[in-house]
Amino acid sequence: MSATRNHTTCRIGVAGLGTVGSGLLAFLAERPDYAPAGGRVVVTAVSARSRSRARPVDISHLAWFDDPVALAQSPDIDVFVELVGGSDGPAKAAVEAALQAGKAVVTANKALIAEHGAELAALAEARGVPLLFEAAVMGGVPAVKTVREALVGEDIQSLSGILNGTCNYILTEMEASGSAFADVLAEAQRLGYAEADPTMDVGGFDAAHKITILAALAFGGSPNFAAAEIQGIANVDLLDIRLAGDLGYRIKLIASAERAGEGARVRVRPFLIRKSHPIAQADGALNALYVEGRRIGRIFLQGPGAGAGPTAAAVAADIADVMVGGCRPVFLSPALELRPCAPPEGVVAEGRGYIRVMVRDEPGVLASVSEGLAEAGVSIESFLQKPPGDTPGVPIVMTTHAVAETVLEAAVSRIGRLPAVLEPPRLLYIAGI
């Protein structure tokens, strides 16, 4: 950072000029003196794939680097901002190069932090420079600062939330329009709400990256993405959205992390959640996070999890923190003391199930299904039977009391083998929050 008598200038190098990078440049052009430490934040150099691509912001006055690693090492920047994306490749190489060169790094890259957070934290701490990633989780919603800083004196027991706006948009649209998953996804891609390759979003991986980071910050460990249990929304059926609605639930892709024994269970799954729950009411592309702690009880955060403006504001907040100074450990403890967030050992996961079985419309079927569940040790909480419609069978829907998930899954596959059952039963879990 260069300082004259009354004036500090923080020189920023930005790699990646897409949605977030262009949003950041637009914000800094409008408000270069926003940082509470005083002084100005000035972008001096940029890098992207294509120099000739038309951009929504003027970059003609900025130094251009074809290679983000060379930008990261440039002596003409104080802070390296990585907005390229991807867990490996140029993003990782450039962040490593910046940290090696002793520069503060700000990134919005959840894949990078979830998969390589521990080694990058060790590098940052060895060089004594900050590595900040507020924008990586929930875009414009200050989830990282809330968990890492504001709640550092709290014993967080669990975190659950909607951390992927694309999935939330798709599920909301399916419910509102009565369209199937594939049709809503195609429309979301046409509108630019979903990527051409939607796997990271609809497969649950993006949400898993984010909850992996929050779990590390909340429970004290390094991110352990490999231990996350991940299920996406591609198999969520419109019929289940409707039937869940009849029972008073919505279906949401929930990312959760909860203490379990000495470890933490981290997972992403479509869950049924009571319509009255604040998370169930976060619709469209909104993100939401529910934090439960021993002392605070419950905290709820909701807001835009993506988009140029909100995400750039989160990146700008991290740059301001660099300017204010000070350098806390990247996660809860110094990187050299961290062990990967342990997955739970010997702690049986229990859940309440929603089971939908398509059966032939004939006498005695209901009894055989309920007997099958009872014999397997699953106790039914409620039944819903719909009149025959235009499908070959009739759906029977049951919700169950809490039971070991392994027992429930075995019971469901057992009733799937009954002669009157026409297709594999559908099992979803009901959120316990």
Ligand SMILES: NC(=O)c1ccc[n+]([C@@H]2O[C@H](COP(=O)([O-])OP(=O)(O)OC[C@H]3O[C@@H](n4cnc5c(N)ncnc54)[C@H](OP(=O)(O)O)[C@@H]3O)[C@@H](O)[C@H]2O)c1
């Ligand atoms: N979009 C959001 O709302 C949002 C929210 C939270 C977090 N994030 C995270 O923010 C990061 C950026 O996201 P984004 O949506 O802004 O992505 P994006 O629109 O796809 O932009 C990516 C940028 O990276 C550049 N790039 C790609 N490969 C490169 C390479 N090899 N060398 C140099 N530059 C390269 C691209 O260059 P060209 O422009 O020349 O192709 C583009 O400018 C990601 O980690 C993402 O997960 C995004």
